[in-house]
Amino acid sequence: MVGAMKHNLLLACLLAMAVSAAAQNVKVKVRAALYDRDLNVKPVPHLTIRLVPQVAGAQPVTIQTTLDGIAEVELAPGKYKVMTDKPVELFDKSYRWEVNAEFVNPQNTLELSNDNAKTAPLAGNRDARVDELAYQYKRVKDAAVLVWTEHGAYDGFVVDPKGLVLTANRSLEDATWLAVQVDDHRRFRAQVLASDKQKDIAVLRINPASAGEVASVQLSTDPGALLEGERVFTVENDNREKDKKLITGVVSKADTEEIISDLKSFYPGSPLFNSSGNVVGIAQLVEGKPYIRPINAASDALAQAKQKLSAVAPPSAELLPSPPTDQFPFEGLRAPGRGHWEKEFYFLEAGDFYVELITPVALYEAESQRYDDQLKDYKKHSKGRSSPPEEPEYKYDAVFTVGIYPKTKTPFWENMAQGSRGPVIQRYKTGFDKMRLLCGDKELTPIWPGRVVAGKGVHRNVVVADESSRGTYVYPYDSVGPQCGTVKLQVFSAKDPERPVEKVLDPKVVARLWEDYEPYRKLQGKAAPAASK
Numbered sequence: 001m002v003g004a005m006k007h008n009l010l011l012a013c014l015l016a017m018a019v020s021a022a023a024q025n026v027k028v029k030v031r032a033a034l035y036d037r038d039l040n041v042k043p044v045p046h047l048t049i050r051l052v053p054q055v056a057g058a059q060p061v062t063i064q065t066t067l068d069g070i071a072e073v074e075l076a077p078g079k080y081k082v083m084t085d086k087p088v089e090l091f092d093k094s095y096r097w098e099v100n101a102e103f104v105n106p107q108n109t110l111e112l113s114n115d116n117a118k119t120a121p122l123a124g125n126r127d128a129r130v131d132e133l134a135y136q137y138k139r140v141k142d143a144a145v146l147v148w149t150e151h152g153a154y155d156g157f158v159v160d161p162k163g164l165v166l167t168a169n170r171s172l173e174d175a176t177w178l179a180v181q182v183d184d185h186r187r188f189r190a191q192v193l194a195s196d197k198q199k200d201i202a203v204l205r206i207n208p209a210s211a212g213e214v215a216s217v218q219l220s221t222d223p224g225a226l227l228e229g230e231r232v233f234t235v236e237n238d239n240r241e242k243d244k245k246l247i248t249g250v251v252s253k254a255d256t257e258e259i260i261s262d263l264k265s266f267y268p269g270s271p272l273f274n275s276s277g278n279v280v281g282i283a284q285l286v287e288g289k290p291y292i293r294p295i296n297a298a299s300d301a302l303a304q305a306k307q308k309l310s311a312v313a314p315p316s317a318e319l320l321p322s323p324p325t326d327q328f329p330f331e332g333l334r335a336p337g338r339g340h341w342e343k344e345f346y347f348l349e350a351g352d353f354y355v356e357l358i359t360p361v362a363l364y365e366a367e368s369q370r371y372d373d374q375l376k377d378y379k380k381h382s383k384g385r386s387s388p389p390e391e392p393e394y395k396y397d398a399v400f401t402v403g404i405y406p407k408t409k410t411p412f413w414e415n416m417a418q419g420s421r422g423p424v425i426q427r428y429k430t431g432f433d434k435m436r437l438l439c440g441d442k443e444l445t446p447i448w449p450g451r452v453v454a455g456k457g458v459h460r461n462v463v464v465a466d467e468s469s470r471g472t473y474v475y476p477y478d479s480v481g482p483q484c485g486t487v488k489l490q491v492f493s494a495k496d497p498e499r500p501v502e503k504v505l506d507p508k509v510v511a512r513l514w515e516d517y518e519p520y521r522k523l524q525g526k527a528a529p530a531a532s533k
Contacts, residue, residue, distance in 0.1 A: 025074040032069045032112040043069025054079040060525040067212035136277035137246040142215035144235035149175035150451040155269035158216040167269040169202040189315040194304035199297045203305035210317040220278040221296040226254040259292040328360035328398040332519020341365035345512045351501035352429040356403040359516040360396035367392045404471035423461045428468035431494035439484035448474040481514035
């Protein structure tokens with residue numbers, strides 16, 4: 001009897017251990033690397049990989065490789081389809097992966113290489129010849145970066161792997177917040193190490209210690225080495241398009257003061273490359289006109305910056321949040337079960353400011369309503385109009401934005417002086433200084449703490465006669481939700497920058513904001529905590 005009980009107990013223990021082992025996750029390492037014609041192995045960094053479980057109802061998992069081409073994750077054991085959405089280019093081919101894998105061991109490794117990739121020639125089946133400038137562009141384009149201030153994004157380029165960045169000084173005027181975006185996933189805090197206002201040169205410093213190496217360029221400081229008729233190029237780094245483009249031209253003149261070229265497009269702070277892929281100039285604006293200054297003008301500022309490298313403490317190495325590379329899914333813009341657009345969830349007041357809480361769903365509702373109103377007006381008064389209004393594209397980044405707009409006032413004596421002869425004059429009550437968004441007791445770090453001009457304007461019989469400042473703070477899509485408990489907004493005015501106006505968001509508003517991003521969370525395969533109703 002006792003022996004039977006021991007036997008049954010042993011079986012029960014073994015069964016429990018088997019169930020427990022089955023429920024435990026397994027570790028998976030994915031290594032992505034390609035070899036070129038000379039069998040040199042090149043890791044594939046920042047490769048986004050989706051692991052789709054072959055089980056009904058299970059959510060996919062998204063991972064990304066490091067600079068070494070490696071990504072690690074813990075998964076439930078089972079069969080997966082491993083996929084990459086964007087192709088990787090190496091010389092004349094593009095590579096993408098769609099492989100089946102089974103992960104059941106405690107430690108699993110999957111190699112993504114030329115051998116299991118789906119390849120396609122970049123130029124179809126023809127024998128294509130790559131332009132030399134196109135080759136040099138691919139070699140140096142990663143060194144072209146975006147320099148962010150609270151006023152906007154500007155061009156720059158990395159000139160030293162220790163984190164020195166060159167840009168136009170005029171872009172940094174009145175800036176109190178600086179960041180440098182190296183690629184889609186790495187955005188660093190930045191500081192000014194040296195500047196030359198007369199030559200419109202600034203040298204910034206970032207601290208890439210926590211995120212691997214950053215690409216840098218070589219400088220060619222002898223303007224005499226640039227030949228008349230030599231082909232040159234620049235990197236168009238358009239934040240709106242989230243892409244980099246090759247722009248080519250020809251040099252017609254080069255001396256110690258200026259480089260003249262027929263480049264069709266370039267932005268202040270962007271580098272000018274010679275046909276060897278070395279930087280020979282920096283783009284600027286002089287009296288509002290495009291100007292290319294030879295890069296030797298930056299020599300003194302660069303020397304000062306390098307002297308300060310060991311004496312000045314570097315900025316934080318912590319990465320700042322970056323906007324997602326994909327857009328909000330169109331099919332998720334109309335929330336199911338909703339009727340008319342409930343504007344009251346997205347608008348509130350805080351002292352002398354109006355506050356707008358902006359989600360992709362709210363943007364879609366506002367734009368579609370405005371389009372419907374324009375279409376109705378066109379149908380009623382189509383005579384004399386050449387074409388109906390153009391429907392918006394409805395493409396939105398998956399971010400959460402807070403807009404802060406100063407209220408206006410109507411000066412009594414100023415309007416009395418003109419009587420009824422003119423329009424009503426209004427002026428801003430104050431200007432926007434900054435804001436803080438708190439999730440519980442934690443202040444959230446914005447992707448961009450924008451502070452831009454609130455300009456003059458005319459609306460029917462009302463004239464806004466002066467300028468002020470407004471805020472556009474952009475945050476990651478999952479910043480505000482039920483995980484916060486309490487969400488507080490603090491707005492600081494230019495009139496009183498020390499004492500903020502504080503506003504606690506209604507829990508119903510927080511729940512609505514969280515609900516708006518549910519389609520994007522599903523797209524990312526991320527489980528969402530239940531929002532309180």
